[in-house]
Every structure is written in structure tokens, then in C-alpha cells.
Amino acid sequence: MTEQDFLKSLESYGQRHILDHYRSLTSHQRSIFLDNSRDLDLRLVFKLHRQFTSADNSRRAAADISPPAVVCIPRTPGEHDDALRAHSTGESLLKRQKVAVLIVAGGQGSRLGFDGPKGTFPLSPIRRKTLFQLFAEQVRGLSARYGVTIPLLIMTSGDNHEETMRFFQKNRHFGLAPASVYFFSQGVLPALSPDGRLILEDKVHFYTSPNGHGGSLKALSDSGLLARLTRAGYEELFYCQVDNPLVRIADPVFLGHHSLAGSQASTKVVRRRSVEEKVGVYLNIKGRQAIIEYSDLDEDHMKALDDKGEILYWAGNTAIHVFSLPFIGDLNSDGFALPYHLARKSAYVVSSDWEPASIDVWKFETFVFDAIPLAERACCMEVAREEEFAPVKNKEGPDSPDTARQALMDLHRAWLQKAGVEVPPDAKVEISPLFALTPEEAAEKLKTRKVVASPEIYIE
Numbered sequence: 415m416t417e418q419d420f421l422k423s424l425e426s427y428g429q430r431h432i433l434d435h436y437r438s439l440t441s442h443q444r445s446i447f448l449d450n451s452r453d454l455d456l457r458l459v460f461k462l463h464r465q466f467t468s469a470d471n472s473r474r475a476a477a478d479i480s481p482p483a484v485v486c487i488p489r490t491p492g493e494h495d496d497a498l499r500a501h502s503t504g505e506s507l508l509k510r511q512k513v514a515v516l517i518v519a520g521g522q523g524s525r526l527g528f529d530g531p532k533g534t535f536p537l538s539p540i541r542r543k544t545l546f547q548l549f550a551e552q553v554r555g556l557s558a559r560y561g562v563t564i565p566l567l568i569m570t571s572g573d574n575h576e577e578t579m580r581f582f583q584k585n586r587h588f589g590l591a592p593a594s595v596y597f598f599s600q601g602v603l604p605a606l607s608p609d610g611r612l613i614l615e616d617k618v619h620f621y622t623s624p625n626g627h628g629g630s631l632k633a634l635s636d637s638g639l640l641a642r643l644t645r646a647g648y649e650e651l652f653y654c655q656v657d658n659p660l661v662r663i664a665d666p667v668f669l670g671h672h673s674l675a676g677s678q679a680s681t682k683v684v685r686r687r688s689v690e691e692k693v694g695v696y697l698n699i700k701g702r703q704a705i706i707e708y709s710d711l712d713e714d715h716m717k718a719l720d721d722k723g724e725i726l727y728w729a730g731n732t733a734i735h736v737f738s739l740p741f742i743g744d745l746n747s748d749g750f751a752l753p754y755h756l757a758r759k760s761a762y763v764v765s766s767d768w769e770p771a772s773i774d775v776w777k778f779e780t781f782v783f784d785a786i787p788l789a790e791r792a793c794c795m796e797v798a799r800e801e802e803f804a805p806v807k808n809k810e811g812p813d814s815p816d817t818a819r820q821a822l823m824d825l826h827r828a829w830l831q832k833a834g835v836e837v838p839p840d841a842k843v844e845i846s847p848l849f850a851l852t853p854e855e856a857a858e859k860l861k862t863r864k865v866v867a868s869p870e871i872y873i874e
């Protein structure tokens with residue numbers, strides 16, 4: 415984009431305040447501003463602004479919604495057989511080196527208020543391992559178990575990219591081969607004031623924000639990583655968020671159900687705790703599977719009960735998915751297919767007289783689960799919340815480090831008890847992913863290992 419093009423486009427979008435600002439800069443500042451703005455998709459943000467200004471923003475109308483088909487937690491012998499079949503199919507994918515792992519870590523983590531990327535938060539109960547270490551050690555354990563290279567992809571954003579990479583380098587990639595760990599940054603879009611004006615972050619930058627976790631599926635393609643994985647023979651991408659320490663990375667049963675169903679986009683769900691729980695809901699809309707954010711679903715569906723008085727739309731999103739790589743390619747083949755959502759936020763930015771001020775902003779984001787209704791086939795699998803879902807969102811209270819730490823401890827205590835180990839009631843417990851990835855593996859290894867009862871039981 416030349417300077418002329420840049421100025422013309424600002425003019426055509428009615429951004430006179432930016433033009434005035436630009437003219438007040440020195441020629442050196444102008445060239446920096448131009449460089450910083452070159453890759454920003456102004457056409458898209460103004461199109462989105464028009465779209466959301468004229469849209470009816472009321473909650474989604476109750477059109478053709480029904481409960482989805484879900485592979486439930488096995489209870490009958492037949493369901494247990496299905497799970498075993500899925501397990502061996504998933505293991506075969508892993509052994510044939512068909513699976514890569516993506517952790518999205520580009521969010522701003524504003525609710526947690528931690529000084530640093532969320533993945534560097536020290537979470538585990540005894541060793542205070544960070545979220546990144548817990549995931550990296552799982553990938554290491556899996557790679558060793560199947561004798562393959564499982565690429566670990568980490569999506570960052572401009573704000574935390576360098577710090578995240580430095581953190582891995584400093585920690586020697588937690589024992590993973592550095593060449594198997596990939597960092598890529600997600601895209602950003604300029605935010606706008608509600609009346610459609612671009613905002614300045616400082617004299618030479620627009621105020622921008624990451625384009626949502628859905629941006630991972632775009633950035634994978636834009637960065638060339640998708641093509642690279644495909645060329646190397648990988649077929650499936652296990653996707654999870656950096657904030658859930660209970661994720662079972664590349665769970666073979668999940669991979670297997672995904673594969674046996676011929677699914678392009680699969681999701682793990684848990685039973686919603688209550689009709690008020692702030693979790694996305696997995697549904698069937700007009701015959702297509704989909705997830706709707708709790709804030710977008712109308713109250714009748716949010717609160718609907720079945721004839722036994724149980725929550726009718728019970729499947730809550732855990733943000734654990736498997737996407738097939740060719741499907742991610744399709745989503746990028748003709749522009750990027752995921753729709754944008756409007757987030758109304760407030761932001762602390764410089765005002766016109768260069769004093770910091772809090773203002774209302776419109777940010778535009780894509781949600782990764784919007785890929786599901788675009789899939790020819792999707793698969794949904796139920797898992798137990800206490801085994802797989804304890805997100806770290808808030809500084810304290812529900813979904814905080816305390817609740818996630820407790821959940822991890824309770825889970826590992828249950829593994830030990832299942833293996834016949836006696837655990838004092840007040841003892842803290844932590845099992846390293848390098849020791850065992852599943853309760854079955856822990857039980858097997860504990861047959862030949864004596865665990866000494868103590869206030870802190872760490873097993874590695």
C-alpha cells in the first residue's frame with residue numbers, strides 16, 4: 415500500500431481525524447505509521463461496522479433448534495466396546511504420525527489479571543508448573559509413548575509473542591525438540607469507536623485487537639504452517655485453549671470417534687451445571703451441529719428442561735476440538751469462512767489531547783466453534799467435567815487458579831486411589847504428565863512403585 419492509497423482509503427472511510435493527525439507527524443513518523451498500518455484490513459472493519467450498525471442484535475431467534483447427537487460417556491457394554499474401538503483407531507492415528515497439537519494462547523487474559531502470558535501462570539499444586547509446562551510434558555509423554563513427533567503449535571498474539579517464545583527458550587522447550595515447537599501469531603483488526611472512528615494507540619499505531627480464537631484457523635493457513643503440516647503427512651489437528659490444565663492432549667478415544675464418524679470438526683462437551691452457567695451450548699440448528707455462546711442463545715432454549723426436569727440442551731462447550739487439516743484448508747480457500755462477532759468493550763487509550771482515557775470500543779472477533787456448522791460431518795463427545803474441564807478465567811472465585819488447582823489435585827488423588835494407594839485426606843497430590851497420562855497408566859506403573867504417605871505427594 416502506498417501512502418497515496420492509505421490516505422485515499424482513510425478519506426473514503428470518513429476518517430478525517432486520522433488524516434489531520436497524519437499531517438501533523440514528521441516524515442519519519444509518517445513512514446513508521448504507514449508501515450504499522452500496511453497489513454490492517456480497513457475494508458473488512460468498516461464493512462463489519464456497517465453490518466453491526468444495521469443488524470438486529472437481539473438474541474438468536476428460536477429457529478429449528480433441537481438436541482444434537484452426542485457420543486455419551488460409555489455406560490453399556492456396547493458403548494464400552496465403541497470406546498475401545500475408538501481408542502485403537504485414535505492410537506493408530508498417533509502411531510502413524512497423523513496428529514498435531516494446537517494450543518491457542520493469543521487472548522489478553524484480562525479477567526485473570528496476571529502479569530505475563532496466561533500460559534506462564536504457575537498452576538500445578540505442588541511443583542507450581544506453568545500451564546505451558548503441563549501441556550508440553552503431555553506432548554512429550556505422548557511422543558515417547560508412540561515413538562513419533564507430535565508437533566506442538568502455539569498461537570500467540572502480537573502482545574505476547576516474544577515473551578511466549580522467550581519463555582519456552584528459557585525452559586529449553588520443556589524437553590521437546592525445539593524444531594517440533596512452532597509459534598505463530600494471530601491476526602489483529604483495528605478496533606473502532608461505536609460511531610465508526612479508528613482509534614490511535616499512540617502517535618504511530620492504530621489501536622488493534624486480536625481477531626478471536628477463530629483467527630487460529632486463518633493464521634495457520636496464512637503462516638504457511640497448514641501447508642507444511644500437510645506436506646509432512648499430518649492429517650488431524652487437536653485443538654485446545656491454554657486456560658484448561660485438565661485437557662487430555664490428543665486423547666486417542668476422542669481422535670478415534672472423530673475419525674470413525676468421518677468428522678471434520680469434533681468437540682468435547684460436558685453437562686452444563688445449571689441453566690445459568692456461562693458456557694457455550696452445543697445444539698443442532700436446522701440439521702447442522704453448532705455451538706451458540708450463552709449470551710447469544712435465547713432464554714427459552716437456555717432454560718429448557720426435558721420431561722424428567724433435566725436440562726434439555728445439556729451439552730456445554732469445553733473448547734476442546736479436533737479439526738481435520740483439509741477442512742481448515744477449505745475454510746481458507748475463498749477468503750476466510752468464519753463470521754465475525756461484535757464485542758463491545760471499554761479500552762484505556764490515549765484521547766485526542768494525548769491523555770489516557772477509558773473509552774467504549776467495538777472489537778471484531780471470530781469464534782473457532784463457528785467452523786462446526788460449516789463441516790460436512792461433525793462429532794460431539796461427552797466427557798466428565800471433573801476429569802477434563804477446569805478453565806482458569808478469573809483471578810478468584812469460580813473458574814480461577816484455585817478451582818483449577820483443586821480440580822487437578824482431586825483428579826490425581828482419584829488416580830492414586832484407583833491404583834489402591836492410600837492418600838491422607840489433607841495431602842496435596844500431583845502426578846507429572848511424564849509419569850502417566852491416564853489413570854490406567856498410573857495404576858500400571860504404581861504396581862511397582864511405593865508411594866510414601868506425606869502431606870505433599872508428587873509423583874514423576
Ligand code: UTP
Nearest residue numbers: 518519520521522523524525624626627655656
Ligand atoms: P477467552 O475468551 O477466555 O479470553 O479465551 P482470554 O483472553 O483468555 O481472557 P479474558 O476474556 O481477556 O479474560 C479463550 C481461549 O482463547 C484464546 C485465549 O488465549 C484462551 O486460550 N484466545 C482468545 C486467543 O488465542 N485469541 C483471541 O483473540 C481470543
